[in-house]
Amino acid sequence: MAHPLFRLFGGSNRKTFDSIVPRRTFDDVILPPATKRALDLALAQVTTHDLVFRRWGLAERHPGGTALAFNFAGPSGTGKTICAEAIAHALGRRLMVVRYAELESVWMGETPKNVSAIFRIASEEGAVLFFDEADAIASRRSTTVDQGVLRETNTVVNVLLQELERFGGVVIFATNMAVNFDPAFERRIRTHVLFEMPGPAERAVIWRVQMHPTRTPLADDVDFDALASKYEVSGGDIRNAVLKAALLAASEDVPDEEKRIHQRHLIAGIEDVLGGRRVMRQNLQEQSPSGEATARQEIEQALGALVARRTAVAVGLSAAAVVVALAALVVAVF
Ligand SMILES: Nc1ncnc2c1ncn2[C@@H]1O[C@H](COP(=O)(O)OP(=O)(O)O)[C@@H](O)[C@H]1O
Ligand SMILES: [Mg+2]
The missing domain is CATH 1.10.8.60 (Helicase, Ruva Protein; domain 3)
Structure with missing residues (x-):
């Protein structure tokens, strides 16, 4: 029973989200004790939240600000995805998995609108929303050189914050370790669960x-x-x-x-x-110095072009000023 918007979003080969019926449970995941404790606390919040705001209907009476947002942080392959699935399973809800990095590249320029659409679909389906590879949303607010991208990223974060404010369900972000969260974003995240490497x-x-x-x-x-x-x-x-x-x-x-x-x-x-x-590591090491060099060259070239353009404009303007001054002189003389 595919949602009509599925087709709209990226077509068949580059789907940016999946809505699945969760199968894996907490029995399928083996976690270090500290991670397990943090996750148990998160789950307790989720189940009471579900009881109070959905089954007791208080989300309808008190819309706004009822979303429960979590960040699952840890290296890849430590069980973040299974645990998101297990949480949805425990609640008897679908899991809507959004691959954020993919989403951003497919929807260049339209990301904010589509982020809103995703929240709407999740809300209709009563699904748990899972933003995988979410490092980019969490951290990239003001670190990029390209002003266009920067503006879009800021808009996405703002839209996301607004949607979180309105959404009545559970949202999980998965990030790799050391993400510097945007402060506004950080305030909306209830709990960070640190996924450690297994012993x-x-x-x-x-x-x-x-x-x-x-x-x-x-x-x-x-x-x-x-x-x-x-x-x-x-x-x-x-x-x-x-x-x-x-x-x-x-x-x-x-x-x-x-x-x-x-x-x-x-x-x-x-x-x-x-x-x-x-x-893979070796390839990356071999590639990265030259990769950085080309990126730097590109930026330098772009800056050079900008300076050249500015100079041309300045020269043009001064020439125009001279012409105007001469004209004024002529007018004044006659
Ligand atoms: N803690 C774990 N316990 C059991 N299996 C695990 C665990 N962590 C990872 N796996 C196995 O590795 C696969 C990938 O894990 P995943 O949850 O996608 O990791 P992450 O989302 O943190 O990158 C899982 O489907 C599972 O088979
Ligand atoms: Mg994963």
């Missing part, structure tokens, strides 16, 4: 829960504790490693009934994930 104990459980409890064929040599203590990785990395390992095991040249995931598959999987990351 060895959590990692061992995360390895285990990535497998199906009964159907995934694990060999006897699989040792999750050993993997957990050797590799300091996020839950997202573990997930990717397990999928790679399963594909490796499945492609071995033995009858299907004899196929098993062995420790060596899991090791190959996680090494592959880490290796991919090393390659």
